Amino acid sequence: MPRLTDLQLSRRVLLSGAAASAAGAAVSPRARAQAPASAVPAAIATSNVSLTLNGEPREFELDPRTTLLDALREHLHLTGTKKGCDHGQCGACTVLVEGRRINSCLTLAVMHDGDRIVTIEGLGIPGNPHPLQSAFVKHDGYQCGYCTSGQICSAIAVLGEIGAGVPSHVTPDLTEAPELTAAELRERMSGNICRCGAYSNIIEAITEVAGRKA
Amino acid sequence: MRSFTYERASSAAEAATAASRMEGAKFIAGGTNLLDLMKLEIETPSHLIDVNRLGLDKIEPTSEGGLRIGALVRNTDLAAHPRVRRDYGLLSRALVAGASGQLRNRATTAGNLLQRTRCPYFYDANQPCNKRKPGSGCSAIGGFSRQHAVLGASGSCIATHPSDMAVGMRALNAMVETVRPDGSARSIPIADFYRPPGETPHLETVLEKGELITAVSLPKPPGGRQIYRKVRDRASYAFALVSVGAVIQPDGSGQVALGGVAHKPWRVEAAEAELPRGAKAAAAPLLAEARTTQANAFKLPLVERTLAAVLAEARG
Numbered sequence: 440m441p442r443l444t445d446l447q448l449s450r451r452v453l454l455s456g457a458a459a460s461a462a463g464a465a466v467s468p469r470a471r472a473q474a475p476a477s478a479v480p481a482a483i484a485t486s487n488v489s490l491t492l493n494g495e496p497r498e499f500e501l502d503p504r505t506t507l508l509d510a511l512r513e514h515l516h517l518t519g520t521k522k523g524c525d526h527g528q529c530g531a532c533t534v535l536v537e538g539r540r541i542n543s544c545l546t547l548a549v550m551h552d553g554d555r556i557v558t559i560e561g562l563g564i565p566g567n568p569h570p571l572q573s574a575f576v577k578h579d580g581y582q583c584g585y586c587t588s589g590q591i592c593s594a595i596a597v598l599g600e601i602g603a604g605v606p607s608h609v610t611p612d613l614t615e616a617p618e619l620t621a622a623e624l625r626e627r628m629s630g631n632i633c634r635c636g637a638y639s640n641i642i643e644a645i646t647e648v649a650g651r652k653a
Numbered sequence: 654m655r656s657f658t659y660e661r662a663s664s665a666a667e668a669a670t671a672a673s674r675m676e677g678a679k680f681i682a683g684g685t686n687l688l689d690l691m692k693l694e695i696e697t698p699s700h701l702i703d704v705n706r707l708g709l710d711k712i713e714p715t716s717e718g719g720l721r722i723g724a725l726v727r728n729t730d731l732a733a734h735p736r737v738r739r740d741y742g743l744l745s746r747a748l749v750a751g752a753s754g755q756l757r758n759r760a761t762t763a764g765n766l767l768q769r770t771r772c773p774y775f776y777d778a779n780q781p782c783n784k785r786k787p788g789s790g791c792s793a794i795g796g797f798s799r800q801h802a803v804l805g806a807s808g809s810c811i812a813t814h815p816s817d818m819a820v821g822m823r824a825l826n827a828m829v830e831t832v833r834p835d836g837s838a839r840s841i842p843i844a845d846f847y848r849p850p851g852e853t854p855h856l857e858t859v860l861e862k863g864e865l866i867t868a869v870s871l872p873k874p875p876g877g878r879q880i881y882r883k884v885r886d887r888a889s890y891a892f893a894l895v896s897v898g899a900v901i902q903p904d905g906s907g908q909v910a911l912g913g914v915a916h917k918p919w920r921v922e923a924a925e926a927e928l929p930r931g932a933k934a935a936a937a938p939l940l941a942e943a944r945t946t947q948a949n950a951f952k953l954p955l956v957e958r959t960l961a962a963v964l965a966e967a968r969g
Contacts, residue, residue: 486659525692545688
């Protein structure tokens with residue numbers, strides 16, 4: 440379909456033109472964001488983002504609307520991180536940013552310029568899985584597997600949070616270090632929904648790995 | 654999501670000036686509520702000012718013996734701070750009662766105060782809602798109103814404020830510190846921070862155009878037993894039906910704020926004189942102005958019973 444090719448070409452020209460005009464309006468050199476909105480939104484200027492992904496430096500251009508989740512899946516083709524609700528309710532998109540778990544669907548990629556990001560792909564590989572990945576297999580911590588990468592990223596951070604003394608809703612005494620109990624794990628994992636209902640096996644998998652560490 | 658332009662602010666005053674000059678500009682910090690609403694096109698900013706790198710992420714003692722909490726301190730970090738856990742346990746408890754671990758890692762102190770209601774009609778762009786579209790009507794009045802306000806509401810809006818943290822801040826007499834576009838700073842008692850819905854439920858706080866929250870400060874620790882009790886439909890990761898944040902002294906006096914019942918944390922200082930006489934005596938003046946629907950009338954006895962549980966815990 441030559442017409443389609445023409446259209447794509449002309450759109451690309453339009454985009455590059457808009458990006459060039461945006462450079463002059465940039466506020467800071469790192470946030471190369473874009474021209475003020477004109478009356479006719481002809482094209483979307485892109486922003487440049489550099490980050491460290493699973494230990495590798497990565498750089499890309501994207502529409503500032505792109506969430507970190509969409510940047511990972513659609514731009515960097517790392518589809519281990521899942522899109523469930525896309526509204527911060529299910530936890531399937533959980534990744535580690537600067538060592539902390541967050542919902543990658545509720546943050547813009549452009550806000551993470553310079554950040555270190557770890558996804559499920561950075562934790563282990565089939566021949567050399569992360570201990571939590573092995574424990575999820577051993578304890579049958581999933582059925583369909585869609586929530587699993589989010590569960591595992593979240594669980595890694597949960598063990599870190601307990602170790603760092605971050606209190607939870609079920610911590611009995613705020614002035615004491617939280618303990619590694621099933622009640623603590625259940626409460627802290629409540630932002631990761633599993634519609635197959637593998638919760639008890641997930642808690643067993645995390646408990647085993649936590650015990651091994653202790 | 655509608656398209657927008659993006660900039661990273663380099664100082665709080667510059668951010669305020671930029672926001673006041675550009676129509677449709679909004680600040681973004683944690684983004685956990687704003688991006689949710691932008692995806693639904695309930696929020697449609699044409700320009701985002703990223704304030705994440707302004708360095709407003711410190712917790713420092715004040716010269717009056719209190720604590721100054723930077724606007725960008727994440728909810729997790731605030732709840733876990735040793736001084737907050739020791740001296741303002743109510744605030745720690747309120748924070749960890751809200752949202753999920755992932756959201757608390759991202760959500761900020763100022764953003765938590767400014768989050769929008771979770772009224773389902775506000776979220777459903779196909780329904781009339783005076784808060785989302787001024788003058789369009791209120792679907793919650795006469796609709797499903799089990800979650801809605803029983804205090805302070807108007808004929809235009811019966812939405813509740815969803816924050817747990819704000820309830821703790823209200824009971825602890827927090828002050829909201831801001832910078833305005835002209836560079837001047839001011840301090841707003843949290844009691845005066847939220848506007849009643851009246852005929853203009855889309856105007857939620859007293860902040861002026863471009864005004865940026867820089868910190869929230871707490872007076873010196875009130876001591877006493879500090880308790881936050883939240884009643885919700887499931888044990889974790891749900892908004893409050895009713896919550897009670899309280900500081901109760903050994904003599905039975907104290908400070909009490911309610912969540913889940915109004916457009917703001919609800920506190921009636923005059924009602925606190927009744928606290929030593931028990932929950933029934935204190936709840937009566939607290940709830941004196943209540944107006945309920947058939948679906949949310951349960952919140953009145955629930956407030957009294959939750960307060961009774963809090964007072965019993967404080968005595969025990």
